[in-house]
Amino acid sequence: MTAILYSFRRCPYAIRARLAIASADVQVELREILLRDKPAAFLEASPSATVPCLVSISGVLDESLDVMTWALGQSDPEGLLQMPEAGHDLIERFDGPFKRALDLTKYAVRHPESDPEATRAEAMEILAGLEDQLTEGWLFGAHPTLADLATLPFVRQFANIDKSRFDSEVTPHVSAWLETFLSSDRLAFVMKKNPVWAEGDAPLLFP
Structure with missing residues (x-):
């Protein structure tokens, strides 16, 4: 199967899942959905009704990091999983405080009780804390790791505000x-527009 x-397409969680799957070159059937009109098959599959959701012979994964490690656990030609434990801590910081500040900004x-200038400053402070770490181009040296691909979609979303x-x-x-990320072939590839999936459509294979 x-x-x-x-x-x-535009969801940063789904973007990072597609980035990992594309890097691993593990073929899946891609079903592009609309969040405002979720198909029944998706709602039946996803316990959280959120994307990404991966359905495989082993079960269902509906956390984006789980989808990333599922793909890279099968094939990791770029060595994305080869990062220090600090990489996991950094991903947690972006999935937690950074994403919270991003959304409030x-x-x-939707959040009149919050000050968008203050939350913007919080996000910028987190980013500034990476400055000395990026002297070689990526978070942990001269090559990207899981931490880069897991965080950059959120940095992109924040920058585009x-x-x-x-x-x-x-x-x-x-x-x-x-x-470097915005101009990369990898981002252009995973951001290609695909038709919205409907029950009965022929499979669209990715990558």
Whole structure:
């Protein structure tokens, strides 16, 4: 059975899952869905009703990091899993405090009790803390690791809230790190537009 990946193109969690699957070159059936109109097959498969959701012969994974390690555990030609324990701590920081600050800034209208300037400053402070770590281009040296691919989709989302302001305020190495990702073939590949899946469609294989 070819594993099935339910995905939404712009979701940063789904982006990082697709990045890992593409790096591993582990073929899945990609099913692009709309979050405002979730298909019944997806809702039956995903306990959390969130993307990404991977359905394989071994069961269901609906946490993006689990999907990443599932793919890279089968094939890791770039050595993305070869990172220190600090990489996992960094991913937790981005999945927790950074993502919280991102959401409160991006969706400020939904959170009138929060100050978007304060939460923006929190996110920028977390990013500035990476500056000295990025002197070789990536978080842990001259090559990307799981930590880079797991965090950059969120940095991209945060930067796009106000890209011109971000570019004027971000530190140089963080800027270069993000721009390398934004201009990469890997991001362009996983961000290709695909038709929304419907029951009965022919399988769309990825990568």
